Amino acid sequence: MHGLVAHDEGHVPVVDLGIAGSRSRALLAQTVAEICATAGFFVALGHGVLTDVVAAMDDATAAFFHQPTRDKLALLAEPGDPLARGLGRDGSLAGPNVSASAIDRAADDVLETYTMNRLGEPEHAEDLPARVDPVMRTPNKWPDLPGFRSAYTAYYAAMEQLQILNGQVRPMWSV
Template sequence: MSTPGFHVPTVDLSAWVEEGDEAAKQAAAQAFDEAARTVGFVQVVGHGVPEAVLTDFAAALDGFFGQPLEAKKQLRTPPEVNRGYSPPKTESLSLSLGVAPSNRMHDFFEAFNVGVAVSDFPGLDLPVEDYPENVWPEVPGFREAVSAYFDEASRVAVTLTALFEAALGLPEGYVDAFTDHSVDVLRMNNYALDPGEVVLDGELTGMGAHTDYGIVTVLWADQVAGLQVLGHDGAWNDVLPADGALLVNLGDLMARWTNDAWRSTVHRVKPPIVDGTIRRRRSAAYFHDGNIDALISTLPTCVGAGSPYEPITVGEHLRAKLAGSRAGVANTAAEREAARVLASGSPG
């Protein structure tokens, strides 16, 4: 379903990736600013990620998720460790907004997470609970292919933050102090389960309605229906990536930074069921969330007449969100985002 006239704008990043002329860079920044203020989801092309990297990455996902469930469960980590494998129906993304009953862990996607670790920042005294070391499956080529895509997605995210500076009237390099040891995580998702494994428990939820947590998310996804975005009019809209495009959306910390000029976008996954079978769908979200010790308060160019947001550290914010989605502890500090979900009439 989609609201008539709804579409996700496309922004060409090539001027920023290839250090193009200033006019082209400013045009891209203005186009992103308009999209962020009106839709909140953006297609980006000209991102420079090689096709071979994407092909190998997709094959790596197939290799891991194609293993027996018991083999994948060997890489499961405790809820407080945002790494490794998450089996189906062990998370509830809506609890990160506090809009679902506590302990209703029924999102049926499975996921595998990797991210930055303490060992990536020698010389910095970082908390290991926020920068845990990765666990890797013994799937041939998996680590190499995932690491190659991780590096490319990181580059795109950093490029986007430079564009954000231009779009928001900030000095060049302003964001660096907030992101030079950013808590970045790549979450690889699989929505296709074998027939007979899914038990319909109320309304089937692939991934519950939620906002992303940090600054910006770079999303690779199959061209398969399922992803839905909550528009400013309160209606859910289907979103498919265009050929060769990556999807970009903004997280709660960006909303706080911009005083809601760029709102975090509520989205969910409702994969189609055909003859009782869930269609295959894969995605991978790269979360660029900022330094764990960075204090996020409204940007000087966005304060206006004032801001409803109190300053908060990245760590405080992320821990409350993750306690909801991964540990079943409803987040009570996301009233503004939760209100948008509840107004849609469909909190799951």
């Protein structure tokens, strides 16, 4: 893929976003779009996010998933929340993977996720246009873990600052 991606076949693509300074941002955006349409995700390098912010997020995530199951289940995402804020347990990593074997697809689902969104934070309640379904303003579900909320909101804010598509990242409701 255009020489901007470092990966071996069957592994998660790794993209250096910092390369846009020396190559075309349009080419970078095209590469990222292709990866998102095929793999669905990628590891980003050269993004400029402070390592302390990333480390705090990693530590908070590890602490969350090391909790007892009953503590995590207390934060189970509401079925009607389209952004699935909280603990997610449905889905499968093998399901959408076209190269997954039948054995992998039939295996017990052990996928767990945690999702939050700035739209679930009180200070962003008015960021959505009035015409948007109020369920989009569903509050985030936060675990009672020291530093968890601040680590996640700091990381989310840092990710929002990434403008890899020629500075044309648009909110989902503006489409």
